[in-house]
Amino acid sequence: MTLVPPPTVPAPRAILFDAGNTLVFADRVRMAQIYRSAGVGWEADRFVSAELAAREELARRVSEGHVGTEPHLWRDYFITIFSLSGVPEDAMDEVGHLLREEHARDHLWTHVEEGTGDALEVLARQGYRLGVISNADGRMEDVLIRTGLRELVEFVIDSEKVGIEKPDPRIFREGARRLDLPPEDCLYVGDLYPVDVVGAWGADMSAILLDPAGRLEFPVDRVAAVRDLPDYFQGR
The missing domain is CATH 3.40.50.1000 (HAD superfamily/HAD-like)
Structure with missing residues (x-):
């Protein structure tokens, strides 16, 4: 229907x-700190563009029947952000780990x-x-x-x-x-x-x-x- x-x-x-x-949006200052702690360069404009593209991909996947809060769906959302914002493949696990730790410590969506x-x-x-x-x-x-x-x-x-x-x-x-x-x-x-x-x-x-x-x-x-x-x- x-x-x-x-x-x-x-x-x-x-x-x-x-x-x-x-x-509210991801705190770009803290995101920059996460990237730099993993030895990854940070470009704010590139991150914003990457996040928009990841959001569009997330909407497409949810439209296909995935549930919006499934862990693998959000994992793919962040992988898209990392990839498009310049995180090398061999640094993605480290950036993801630091992001999860920081978000658990203090909610990242405060901008x-x-x-x-x-x-x-x-x-x-x-x-x-x-x-x-x-x-x-x-x-x-x-x-x-x-x-x-x-x-x-x-x-x-x-x-x-x-x-x-x-x-x-x-x-x-x-x-x-x-x-x-x-x-x-x-x-x-x-x-x-x-x-x-x-x-x-x-x-x-x-x-x-x-x-x-x-x-x-x-x-x-x-x-x-x-x-x-x-x-x-x-x-x-």
Whole structure:
């Protein structure tokens, strides 16, 4: 059965967000330290381009039926990043080991892109209710507290804590329930089409896909970054 998107909501009452690679991103300073500790050169622009390409490949694989949080799927995601960002094959195991150690010690997804917090504040002033629904490891609320974003949203649903993960429609419906709104009045913003957009549609929410490079071809409205959302909703 082909999933048909719900009608576009001209003015949703609530906007719900993915967290990783939507509100928060890998800390480039700490990633650079990991690379250099393994004797690998670091180029920030090359890393960003590699991460975008890896995200697109991840979306393709999830579209083929893989589960988004399977360890091998995320392993391949990072192998793609390493390969495209200049990590030699004989250094990949070391970089991967250092990355896992650092992420276990202190969550790596703590970089907030310029304009993200300002955009959330503008959306709230415009009357939208805001929340977060994330496939995460139980630490996402703490991450958002540290980055200053938690105070800008009403709640954070972490899949590890509720025992449901996207694209299961139940986790999206839980977000609507916490707002005491029907799912049809909510819109979800995320970076992975088969996980975020298709999952939201399955819960009768509308959705927007983040497409920083402007090269994704999916049947859904797209913006480059969260900071672009106030303009997107202007006049709706």
